[in-house]
Amino acid sequence: MEEVLVDRADQKETKCKECGAILHYAPGTTALNCQYCGTENAFEVKHEPVEEMDFEKFVHDFMQNESATQTIPTIHCDACGATTSFDPKIVSDSCAFCGSHLTIKEGSTKLIKPKSLLPFGVDKNKAFEEFKKWVSSRWFAPNDLKQYLRHSEKLAGVYIPYWTYDAATASQYTGMKGIHRTESYTSFENGKTVTKTRTVTDWYPCSGWVDRDFDDVLVIGSTSLPKSYAEELEPWDLNNLVPFDEKFLSGFRAESYCVDLIKGYDDAKNKMDKVIRRDVEKHIGGNAQRIITLNTTHSDITFKHILLPIYISAFQYSGKTYRFLVNGRTGEVQGERPYSTMKIVFFILAILAVIAGIVMLVMYFNNR
Numbered sequence: 001m002e003e004v005l006v007d008r009a010d011q012k013e014t015k016c017k018e019c020g021a022i023l024h025y026a027p028g029t030t031a032l033n034c035q036y037c038g039t040e041n042a043f044e045v046k047h048e049p050v051e052e053m054d055f056e057k058f059v060h061d062f063m064q065n066e067s068a069t070q071t072i073p074t075i076h077c078d079a080c081g082a083t084t085s086f087d088p089k090i091v092s093d094s095c096a097f098c099g100s101h102l103t104i105k106e107g108s109t110k111l112i113k114p115k116s117l118l119p120f121g122v123d124k125n126k127a128f129e130e131f132k133k134w135v136s137s138r139w140f141a142p143n144d145l146k147q148y149l150r151h152s153e154k155l156a157g158v159y160i161p162y163w164t165y166d167a168a169t170a171s172q173y174t175g176m177k178g179i180h181r182t183e184s185y186t187s188f189e190n191g192k193t194v195t196k197t198r199t200v201t202d203w204y205p206c207s208g209w210v211d212r213d214f215d216d217v218l219v220i221g222s223t224s225l226p227k228s229y230a231e232e233l234e235p236w237d238l239n240n241l242v243p244f245d246e247k248f249l250s251g252f253r254a255e256s257y258c259v260d261l262i263k264g265y266d267d268a269k270n271k272m273d274k275v276i277r278r279d280v281e282k283h284i285g286g287n288a289q290r291i292i293t294l295n296t297t298h299s300d301i302t303f304k305h306i307l308l309p310i311y312i313s314a315f316q317y318s319g320k321t322y323r324f325l326v327n328g329r330t331g332e333v334q335g336e337r338p339y340s341t342m343k344i345v346f347f348i349l350a351i352l353a354v355i356a357g358i359v360m361l362v363m364y365f366n367n368r
Helices: 055-064 124-136 143-148 227-232 261-284 341-366
Strands: 031-033 040-042 069-076 083-085 092-094 101-103 107-112 156-189 192-220 288-317 320-327 333-335
Touching: 055 261, 055 288, 124 288, 124 320, 124 333, 156 261, 192 227, 192 261, 192 288, 227 320, 227 333, 261 288
Parallel strands: none
Antiparallel strands: 031 040, 069 083, 069 107, 092 101, 156 192, 156 288, 288 320, 320 333
């Protein structure tokens, strides 16, 4: 699916009803707070069912479906490839994903609209405290990282694009069922014949059908984050999704997806396949299973484009970028971490010194 670049000049902003300053969403609330006069500006959250969209119909009609797409101002990071929305009044900034310096060059991208999101539930101060606790618990972290923790502004709140997919699947398989049994055998040991037992597996051909309905198979639409760590932030409380409202984005960045709808579904099918294979093995039964052929059909495919809240920090050390992620709903921390070579060396030397000291004491008392 090709993305179309077009221009857009307007940028929606929500201003304080008292002083006119730009407002920021207050995590865990339904209000926008003014950082200047302190006024709390409440807003109403829409109570509408989150819409599931027909996958095949949407793919077919994408380029003509203006109501389901939007064009937003974006900035692209040449260092890590992240594409995020930005405040047009800012002319210079740093990338939340890799820490690289950005010079804002206005551009825009036509994208599928997010239909729903999970608002930030943990504020930046709480997220930063959890981040500091996590770093403090890491052995051999370099001192530079501890100095980095003095700057809370290094933690950026970003809404990350995700896809969810629903599908009904029917899978036909052929395979082999393994049944264990114990048999006796004789062997010659130490000049004698001895009887022993061993477990052998008898294999029997089998075939069958397995049905499985999948709901909200989650696929990250970003390539800017370490995927394995992002997945460790799961599960998300998707039952609390709310209809998309730009007010929730006030004061936060939002990344545009790099993994498009079709590629995301391929990733979702790979996730489904792992579950289906477990289902097939359970259906085969026995003590062991082999799947020879597996053919799956997918039907009633629907999807949602959603945004999930993650605090991100990028720390550069010894020429490499390390990313830290904080779940914006729960405060859970995941991420890459650097190791201080000098701390590891000194630790090993200290252990060797202790061992040497113990050896010398033992030798001293043995020679008395």
